[in-house]
Amino acid sequence: MFRLRVILLCVVFSLGLCPAGYAAQSAITEADGYSCMGVDKSRKQTEQEALADAKRNAVENAKTHVKSQTTVKDFQIEEDLIDAYAQASVRIVRELERGWYRDAVSGDCFKIRIQAEVIPEEGAMSRIGREKGGFPDPAAPLNVKIWTDRKAYRQGERIKIYLQGNKPFYARILYKDAGGNLLQLLPNAHRRENYFNGGVIYELPAGDDRFELEVSPPFGMENVLIYAGTAPLGDLDLREMGAAAGGVYQVQTEGAEVGLKTRGIKVTGKGAGAAPNVPATAEFVESSVGLTTGGR
Numbered sequence: 527m528f529r530l531r532v533i534l535l536c537v538v539f540s541l542g543l544c545p546a547g548y549a550a551q552s553a554i555t556e557a558d559g560y561s562c563m564g565v566d567k568s569r570k571q572t573e574q575e576a577l578a579d580a581k582r583n584a585v586e587n588a589k590t591h592v593k594s595q596t597t598v599k600d601f602q603i604e605e606d607l608i609d610a611y612a613q614a615s616v617r618i619v620r621e622l623e624r625g626w627y628r629d630a631v632s633g634d635c636f637k638i639r640i641q642a643e644v645i646p647e648e649g650a651m652s653r654i655g656r657e658k659g660g661f662p663d664p665a666a667p668l669n670v671k672i673w674t675d676r677k678a679y680r681q682g683e684r685i686k687i688y689l690q691g692n693k694p695f696y697a698r699i700l701y702k703d704a705g706g707n708l709l710q711l712l713p714n715a716h717r718r719e720n721y722f723n724g725g726v727i728y729e730l731p732a733g734d735d736r737f738e739l740e741v742s743p744p745f746g747m748e749n750v751l752i753y754a755g756t757a758p759l760g761d762l763d764l765r766e767m768g769a770a771a772g773g774v775y776q777v778q779t780e781g782a783e784v785g786l787k788t789r790g791i792k793v794t795g796k797g798a799g800a801a802p803n804v805p806a807t808a809e810f811v812e813s814s815v816g817l818t819t820g821g822r
Contacts, residue, residue, distance in 0.1 A: 551667055552645045553591060553611075554619065554755070554791050555807040557584035559640070562632035569636075573624075576636045581616040588614065588644035591807035592667065607667065610650035617643045619789045643789055643810065664693045664724050668809035670754040672699075681821045685739040686729055687711075689752070693724035695811075697754045698762075698788060700777065704746035708777040708784070711737075715766050715773030720759075737772025745819040753788045757808035760790030785812065 559580025561572045589611045623639040672689040679685055689697065697720050699712040713720040717734040731737055753759055763778035779787055791808050 550812045551651055551669060552643050552810045553588040553807050554641065554643050554789055554810050555584055555587040555591070556622065556639065556641050557587055559583060559638045560635060562629060562635040564633070572636045573638070576638045580638050580640050581642065584616055584640065584642040584644055585611065585614050587807055606650045606653050610646035611644065613647035613650070614644045617645065619643055619786060641790065666692060668693055668695055668754065668756055668811055670695060670697065670752065670811050672752050679741045679819060681741050681743065683741050685741070688727055688729055689722070690727045691722060691724050691754065693756070695722055695724070695754045695756055696720050696758050697722060697752060698759055699730065700751040700784070702749040702751070704744055704748055708781060710762070710764060710775040710777055714775060735772065737774055741819050743821065745821060748817045748819060749814055750817065751814040752812070754811045755791050755808050757791045760787045762787055
């Protein structure tokens with residue numbers, strides 16, 4: 527068994543066992559943007575206008591997805607969801623395509639296609655969590671909670687992690703130790719399946735895992751991160767640490783790029799009930815929490 531110098535504490539909506547962390551919920555989609563020069567715009571202005579158009583379309587895609595996938599019976603919660611996405615901000619995950627073309631009527635035009643993260647207004651999403659007792663039903667946007675049984679651990683103690691989503695989801699669990707090393711606990715070399723059914727409580731380590739989470743020095747501040755989505759997550763650069771480490775991976779991707787690459791989800795397909803003529807959209811959740819370890 528792998529003696530991993532790690533302690534994992536509560537992340538999202540901890541069932542009262544530990545202080546709750548905040549789950550950042552969002553939607554990731556693809557969108558096109560267009561603009562033509564005419565007589566009053568420079569090429570740069572035209573490109574900027576096309577990008578703004580793509581961002582607006584990304585928000586509309588996310589709102590349409592929420593309306594088509596959410597069948598919440600409580601009118602107030604449904605209203606809060608629509609309001610949250612109406613006030614959403616947009617972050618570009620990556621540019622998929624850009625270029626100029628000639629339109630027979632409008633002249634020189636510019637097109638851009640982006641993969642974007644649409645981030646709903648935090649206050650409205652928090653209200654939904656409170657109204658549903660901290661954990662929305664399966665008809666609401668994806669929410670994932672992860673927790674352990676205690677607030678703190680001492681040297682030699684073993685930690686169990688539990689996670690549960692309100693609907694089916696894919697997950698990645700990372701751990702950053704006091705030395706700045708970033709490890710991927712799930713999926714790992716022996717437990718590659720990272721798809722989970724909604725409403726079921728899962729345990730880590732368990733099943734095919736070949737490591738244990740046992741606290742050992744050095745101690746200090748640590749961090750655990752969880753990423754979850756309704757579509758497969760983007761790939762990271764990983765290095766297997768060997769049999770002695772139980773198949774856990776060391777993350778080679780630069781820290782600042784981990785979240786961005788994870789958001790490069792594969793949204794090529796449409797689920798049942800998806801709105802027609804709208805690019806596929808995936809729901810996404812990220813959370814992290816700081817923690818401490820101590821000696822006996």
